[in-house]
Amino acid sequence: MSISRIGLVVHMGKEVARDAAARVRAWAAARDLPITDVDVWGEGTRHTAGEEAELAGEPDLIVTVGGDGTYLRGARVAAAAGAMVLGIDVGRVGFLTEVSVDRLEEALDAVMAGDVVLDKRMTLTMRASRPLEIPHGIDELLRYGRGHALPPPTPRRDAEAYGWGVPLDVWALNDIVFEKLARDRQASIAVYVDSRLFASYSADALIVSTATGSTAYSFAAGGPVLSPDMDALVFTPVAPHMVFNRSLVLSSRHRIGMRVLARSGQVAVSIDGQLSGVLDPGDWLNVYGARQRAKLVRLDDPHFLDRVRDRFGLADSRAAVADGQAPDVYDPGIPIPYDLAHPGPMDD
Numbered sequence: 001m002s003i004s005r006i007g008l009v010v011h012m013g014k015e016v017a018r019d020a021a022a023r024v025r026a027w028a029a030a031r032d033l034p035i036t037d038v039d040v041w042g043e044g045t046r047h048t049a050g051e052e053a054e055l056a057g058e059p060d061l062i063v064t065v066g067g068d069g070t071y072l073r074g075a076r077v078a079a080a081a082g083a084m085v086l087g088i089d090v091g092r093v094g095f096l097t098e099v100s101v102d103r104l105e106e107a108l109d110a111v112m113a114g115d116v117v118l119d120k121r122m123t124l125t126m127r128a129s130r131p132l133e134i135p136h137g138i139d140e141l142l143r144y145g146r147g148h149a150l151p152p153p154t155p156r157r158d159a160e161a162y163g164w165g166v167p168l169d170v171w172a173l174n175d176i177v178f179e180k181l182a183r184d185r186q187a188s189i190a191v192y193v194d195s196r197l198f199a200s201y202s203a204d205a206l207i208v209s210t211a212t213g214s215t216a217y218s219f220a221a222g223g224p225v226l227s228p229d230m231d232a233l234v235f236t237p238v239a240p241h242m243v244f245n246r247s248l249v250l251s252s253r254h255r256i257g258m259r260v261l262a263r264s265g266q267v268a269v270s271i272d273g274q275l276s277g278v279l280d281p282g283d284w285l286n287v288y289g290a291r292q293r294a295k296l297v298r299l300d301d302p303h304f305l306d307r308v309r310d311r312f313g314l315a316d317s318r319a320a321v322a323d324g325q326a327p328d329v330y331d332p333g334i335p336i337p338y339d340l341a342h343p344g345p346m347d348d
Helices: 015-030 050-053 068-081 101-113 138-143 302-312 316-321
Strands: 006-010 034-037 061-065 083-091 117-121 124-128 165-173 175-180 187-193 196-203 203-211 232-238 249-251 255-260 265-270 272-279 285-289 296-300
Touching: 006 068, 015 034, 015 061, 015 083, 015 101, 050 068, 050 165, 061 068, 068 083, 068 165, 068 296, 083 101, 124 175, 124 203, 175 187, 187 203, 187 316, 196 232, 232 265, 232 285
Parallel strands: 006 034, 006 061, 061 083, 083 296
Antiparallel strands: 117 296, 124 165, 124 285, 175 203, 175 265, 187 196, 187 255, 203 232, 232 249, 255 285, 265 272
């Protein structure tokens, strides 16, 4: 696995992250590998993912040092560059970040040696009825503690607009969220699946997530947990004013459209937690699976539900434990049969 250049994204508000970043730079210097800080939160203007990738010299590997928020910052640049992304965990929950600080050099050595698992995840993109814009002054209201807002996504160069909307230069690893901008005005949005009206919602927010993002905002809003290797769209309403408040899980072959109704309040659009634009009544968007996948670096093949159990602090039912203890792993001590080792339908 050839690495010729590294991009580094750091949560500068944490001393442990700054110290770990210094170790990444030292590791790169010892191997004469160029390394560039990416998406630096200073007083200047932030850049689009493509601009960040170009400024960093189109790195092969993005290393993030922080929590999942920092990881998502790195993932957007990695998607634009076609790079892998490795997360060093100094956060609190850490579903995406893979490597503890004490294994930092071991992880970087493993990447150079090609001794890692490349976990390819589905991402989301979208088309809009017009290029997204962020109203003047809203940055100061919404950026508290999180640095300057990103610029709105630019139109993609690889697709025509026609009557299906402007293709936007967007890759979301977790989710795209549509939420009310004003506290006293609900977001009233008609939701379409493959251009057919499913239902019109009046809600605090509507979430479209990937399977990867099913353990983020969608989960907090009552959505299901999906295995992250699934190619799926998860639609979850937040506090809808209607009886039907369930999530929808759709295959990646579908697309989800959102049209802001005529007397709705304005609707903010966030991509992986970053404000990306504001919709007015009459505006619409289509969210669907992107062509490219995110390339997540893992040191080993992770068991997702072990991480769910650990990160959420899941505990067994006390009533069940009173009735007996279950082993952590079921293993009868003989090779697993073929049908159990390869479950699911066979391809024709």
